[in-house]
Amino acid sequence: MNIDDVFIKENNKRILAKFTYQPRSIPEKKPKPEFSEDDYRFLSLLCAQPYRLMLTEAFTKVELSAGKGERIKNKLTEKGLIQVIEVFKGRGGKKLYPVLLSGGYKLLNMEEPKFEGKGCRYEHLLYQHLIKEHFIEFSPVIELIRGNKSLDVGFEVDGKLIAFELAMNASHERVNLEKDVQMAHAHRVIIGCKDEKVKEQVLKEIASLPDEIRSRAVVCRISQVFKLKLEELIKKEERDGTDEQN
Amino acid sequence: MQKQNPKFKQEIPFPGLLFMQTMQDSGLLNEVTMAMCLDILSDSNGAKVMEGYLDDLALPLMMASMNKKAFKNPPPEVDGLLKFAIDGRKQVVGINPEECHVLIAGQTGTGKSTLLKIIFSQALLLRKKLDVKEQIVNWLFVKAQDMRVLLKVSPEILIVPFDEIKLNPLEPVQGMKGTEWASIFADIWIQAFRLYEGSKGFLIECLNTLYERNKESDEYPDLFDLFYYVKSLDFPAVSRNSRYQESILNRLGSLIYGSLSSVFKCSRGHISNLINTHAIFEILYLTSEQQIFIVNYLMSFLFYHKIFHDKGLRHFVGVDDANLIFDKSFEMRPDMGLPIIHHLLTTVRKNKINLFVCSQTPHQLGASIHSNSFAKIMFSLSNGHDLEFMFRNMGIKNEEQKAYCYKLAPREMVVKFSTRYQEPFTAVVPEAQL
Numbered sequence: 306m307n308i309d310d311v312f313i314k315e316n317n318k319r320i321l322a323k324f325t326y327q328p329r330s331i332p333e334k335k336p337k338p339e340f341s342e343d344d345y346r347f348l349s350l351l352c353a354q355p356y357r358l359m360l361t362e363a364f365t366k367v368e369l370s371a372g373k374g375e376r377i378k379n380k381l382t383e384k385g386l387i388q389v390i391e392v393f394k395g396r397g398g399k400k401l402y403p404v405l406l407s408g409g410y411k412l413l414n415m416e417e418p419k420f421e422g423k424g425c426r427y428e429h430l431l432y433q434h435l436i437k438e439h440f441i442e443f444s445p446v447i448e449l450i451r452g453n454k455s456l457d458v459g460f461e462v463d464g465k466l467i468a469f470e471l472a473m474n475a476s477h478e479r480v481n482l483e484k485d486v487q488m489a490h491a492h493r494v495i496i497g498c499k500d501e502k503v504k505e506q507v508l509k510e511i512a513s514l515p516d517e518i519r520s521r522a523v524v525c526r527i528s529q530v531f532k533l534k535l536e537e538l539i540k541k542e543e544r545d546g547t548d549e550q551n
Numbered sequence: 552m553q554k555q556n557p558k559f560k561q562e563i564p565f566p567g568l569l570f571m572q573t574m575q576d577s578g579l580l581n582e583v584t585m586a587m588c589l590d591i592l593s594d595s596n597g598a599k600v601m602e603g604y605l606d607d608l609a610l611p612l613m614m615a616s617m618n619k620k621a622f623k624n625p626p627p628e629v630d631g632l633l634k635f636a637i638d639g640r641k642q643v644v645g646i647n648p649e650e651c652h653v654l655i656a657g658q659t660g661t662g663k664s665t666l667l668k669i670i671f672s673q674a675l676l677l678r679k680k681l682d683v684k685e686q687i688v689n690w691l692f693v694k695a696q697d698m699r700v701l702l703k704v705s706p707e708i709l710i711v712p713f714d715e716i717k718l719n720p721l722e723p724v725q726g727m728k729g730t731e732w733a734s735i736f737a738d739i740w741i742q743a744f745r746l747y748e749g750s751k752g753f754l755i756e757c758l759n760t761l762y763e764r765n766k767e768s769d770e771y772p773d774l775f776d777l778f779y780y781v782k783s784l785d786f787p788a789v790s791r792n793s794r795y796q797e798s799i800l801n802r803l804g805s806l807i808y809g810s811l812s813s814v815f816k817c818s819r820g821h822i823s824n825l826i827n828t829h830a831i832f833e834i835l836y837l838t839s840e841q842q843i844f845i846v847n848y849l850m851s852f853l854f855y856h857k858i859f860h861d862k863g864l865r866h867f868v869g870v871d872d873a874n875l876i877f878d879k880s881f882e883m884r885p886d887m888g889l890p891i892i893h894h895l896l897t898t899v900r901k902n903k904i905n906l907f908v909c910s911q912t913p914h915q916l917g918a919s920i921h922s923n924s925f926a927k928i929m930f931s932l933s934n935g936h937d938l939e940f941m942f943r944n945m946g947i948k949n950e951e952q953k954a955y956c957y958k959l960a961p962r963e964m965v966v967k968f969s970t971r972y973q974e975p976f977t978a979v980v981p982e983a984q985l
Contacts, residue, residue, distance in 0.1 A: 308699050313710050316702065320709045326717040327819035329773055485863065 340412070343369060347377055348386065351405040352415050360389060360401040378403065380440035386412060390431050396404040402431055432471050432497065432527055433458055439531050443467075451489035462535060465492040471527065472498045475506030482511055486518045497527035566601040567592035577615035579608065621955040622965065625976040627686045629968065633673045635666055636964060636978035638795040644978045646670075646968060648677070648685060648865055650925040652896070652906035654873075655940055656913040657930025661908045662980045666928070667869050669980065670754055670907065672704040674867050675829065685903070688827060690853075692846050693837040693871040701831070708829040713837075714813060718820040720848050721758070722771045725823070726859040728760030729771070734852055742881060743844035744802045753795035757767055770818040778803045792840040802840070811841060820925035827864070839875065840900055846876050850904075854895050855901040865903040873908035879917040893919040927967045945975050 306312070322465035340348075346367045350358070358366065364374035379386045386409035391399045404427045410417040437445045437457045449459030451466060458469040472478050478496055485491040500503035507524050523533070558959055570587045574580040577929050583633040587604045591597040605612070607627055631645030638644065646653065653670075655663050674687050689697050689708075702708055720739075723732030737754045740746065744977065761772035761780055772780075781800055786793040832840045832849070848851075853866060872874065882893065896906065896919045914936045921927075921944050929941045942953055956965060962982075966973040 308702050313699065316706055317709055317712055319713070321715060321821075322706070322823045326821050329772065329775065329818050368871050417816060467832070475556040495937050516708050 323373065343367070343373065343380065344377055345413075348381065348409050348413055350368060350388065351403055352413055355405060355418070356402065356431050357438070358402070360403050363403055381409070385407070385464045388427055390428050392431070392435065393526075394435075394531045396532075398428065402435075403484065411455050420530055426473065428472050429457075430497075431471055433469075436497070436530060438471050438473075438534075443535070445469075451491070453486045456485060456489060456491070459489075459491070466490060467535070469530065470494060470496045472496050472503050472507050474499070475503050475510050479506045479510040479514065482522055483518055486521050492519065493523065495523045495525070495530060495533065497525060497530040499527060501526065506534075510532040554861065559759045560676045570601045571614075573605075577859060579611055579615055585607075588880065617741055621949060621951040622975060622977045625966075625972055625974070625978075628972045629966075629976070632677070633670050636671050636966065636980050638976065638978045640711065641860050642882045642974075642978075646926055648674075648687065648719045648905065650970075651904070652924045653926045653928065654913070654920055654924040654932070655907065655909045656762050656911075656932060657909075657910055657964075659934050660961065661959075662928035662964070663930060664695070664871070664965075665962065665982075666980050667871075667907060667909065668693070668698065668701065671698075671867065671869060672701055675701065675705040687828045687865060687867055688868045689869075690849075691831045691869040691871070693831060693869070694833075695871070696833060698831050705829065708831060708889070710847075711825075711830050711832045716825075718812055718814050718822055718845075718848075719771060719773045719816040719817050720815070721777065721853055722819055722822065724852060724855045724859055727855060730855040732763060732855075733758035735855065737849075739803075739844065739847045739851055742847060746798055746802075746849070747967075749791065750795045750798050753792065754799055756782075757799075759824055773818060774807050774815045777934065778807055783860075794933070804842070805838075806841065809838070809841070809939075810836065810968060811845075822849075823856075825849070826853060826856055842875055844973060845904075846870065850895060854902060857904065861902075863903075865905065867907065869907040869909070870937075871909050873910045873920065874912055874915050875906065876917045877910075879915055882917045882919070882972055896920060897924045909965045911937075913937050913944075918928075925969050929956065931961070932956075946973075947975055 324338075346361065347369065348472060350363055350367050353361070360374070360378065361371075364371065369377065378387070378389060382389060385408055388406055390404055392401050392402055393399055406427065407417055433447045437447055440458075443460040443462055445458050445460035447458055449468075450454045451459065456468040457471050460467055466489060468485045468489065470481050471479065471487065482494055486495045496507055498507055504524055504526060511519055511522060511524070513529045525533075567588055569578065570591050571585075574584040574588070591600045591604070593602045625638060625642055625644065629642065629644045631647045631650070633648070634645035636644040649923065655666060657663050661856050671689050671691065673962050674689050677687050691701075697980065699710060702710075720736060721729075721732070723729050733755050737751045740754060741751045741876065746908070757777060757780060758772075761776055780797055781803070784792075786797060786890070787797060816835075832845070834845060837845065850868065853868075857864070857866075892916065895904070906920075908916075908920055910973075912934065913921075913929075913932075927941070927945050929945065932938050932941065938953075938956060940947070942956070946966070947953055947956065947967075955977075959965070960979075962980040963977060964980065965975050965977055
């Protein structure tokens with residue numbers, strides 16, 4: 306009998322075939338949820354209070370530290386559930402506003418509110434809400450309908466209709482102004498432009514309008530809208546020509 | 552008045568008898584010298600005749616005295632069921648299964664392994680003898696592959712493959728509570744890894760928690776569960792508990808993520824099968840801590856298993872390099888308590904576990920093995936400390952005997968039994984070709 310490795314291996318195999326053992330059971334790893342409780346709380350807040358809270362205010366409301374909140378913000382932005390929009394209100398630097406996107410509503414199993422109007426992108430909607438909030442004492446209405454024309458934001462003071470139009474681009478602003486004046490009978494139309502380039506384009510667009518329409522318009526950067534004083538707006542309607550605000 | 556022979560200081564009452572004894576002791580008793588003896592007996596002046604014959608035999612007597620063995624020839628009582636040696640007069644030397652234990656001391660190449668092979672090969676076949684009712688299961692812990700030849704005697708020997716065997720050291724003996732086994736495991740652990748009492752207490756606490764958690768399930772925690780549990784505990788960085796935690800994690804990590812990693816991945820291992828299987832554990836590729844741990848664990852499990860489940864089995868356990876587990880330094884740590892092996896040695900006789908322990912440096916072995924051995928066998932030793940130690944252990948006080956021990960030939964041994972025949976004697980291990 307040759308006792309070599311082959312023999313030993315076969316012999317061992319024969320003997321071990323009669324042996325039994327109970328393997329170690331490894332508990333099933335619970336899959337890590339994609340979104341944490343904090344994620345859901347943050348999204349729920351944006352759903353409950355859309356277009357109202359700045360980013361830091363939102364963190365505070367759901368009791369998130371700046372660091373943790375920042376991580377959540379980045380994660381949710383990356384996942385396409387929120388969008389953080391920079392807003393310049395003229396003073397104090399940029400403000401960041403988190404906005405819940407369609408994907409976010411879907412995750413929360415909530416219906417996304419529908420807003421009328423063309424080009425109702427999130428940025429546009431945010432500005433509408435901010436303007437409304439800014440002039441809250443006058444009870445402004447988003448998408449106020451007058452004379453079959455929808456105004457981005459509108460309110461009445463002493464029987465005079467003040468209309469706000471947000472120009473993300475200059476394409477429809479000439480028609481908007483015409484309709485706001487002729488159909489809605491707005492006494493003042495404030496056109497808030499996204500940036501300087503849009504503002505120039507808007508001015509160019511409305512330059513060919515008749516004076517009685519053009520004189521009702523105030524064209525400025527959106528950030529300047531928040532600096533406007535109502536009394537000045539009303540007084541300005543008595544002057545001729547468009548009023549260009551810088 | 553009898554004439555006094557100058558060789559003998561006393562009177563010679565029976566010259567014929569004396570002559571015969573002298574011839575026997577010198578190994579010169581044969582037909583010729585027996586005839587001389589008869590002459591002495593038949594002569595009235597036997598003493599003078601004896602003198603004459605002694606003068607004639609002066610040279611052979613001188614030669615005989617030069618070759619005279621310091622040790623007496625043993626009587627037939629030294630024979631036993633398991634024969635392992637033979638003396639100069641062809642008297643067979645053996646032990647019986649009920650005689651525990653055997654200490655075998657000798658330097659490399661003197662015959663220790665051959666002795667083990669001879670004993671274990673007979674133990675493997677013992678059941679076939681009619682007058683033996685006990686079944687003997689043989690375990691060998693060796694650091695070489697030379698015991699594999701025993702497979703020629705019986706193929707029912709598992710050469711334990713450490714990459715295929717499964718063992719859970721946290722699996723308690725059936726019938727024993729997990730919390731009871733926890734203390735035993737902790738003892739084995741701190742002995743193997745030279746930890747202190749504090750770590751032991753911490754380890755027991757962790758183990759008890761794990762056993763409690765697994766109480767309702769059909770599974771036992773294993774070393775991996777212990778590792779993850781200890782790791783999950785949170786202690787201040789400078790606390791004692793964090794030091795115990797670190798000590799245990801270091802050793803556990805090296806054990807479960809080292810060469811024995813796959814061995815420990817089980818809830819219930821092969822240990823219950825191994826109890827009833829002849830096995831050779833070749834531990835040469837394990838680290839010294841792993842060797843101490845594995846040997847101590849298996850022997851502790853075997854011992855406690857036999858307490859709870861006495862099936863009439865006898866176990867022969869051979870340990871090559873017994874210093875690994877019987878080192879006297881283990882007995883010199885009062886904070887660690889007596890090593891588990893000490894308790895095993897003092898009580899294994901009742902539980903039918905026979906230990907055959909080999910050592911190259913017997914003076915470094917603990918007192919427990921020396922005190923509890925039925926047979927002490929000394930081959931040639933090179934270290935004076937070892938020799939002196941064995942002399943004391945074996946009761947060798949005669950200077951001639953001591954001098955003889957310094958010149959033992961290969962395979963020649965000095966044997967001392969604690970009963971049957973209590974004088975040390977010499978014998979030779981025969982050449983064993985399996």
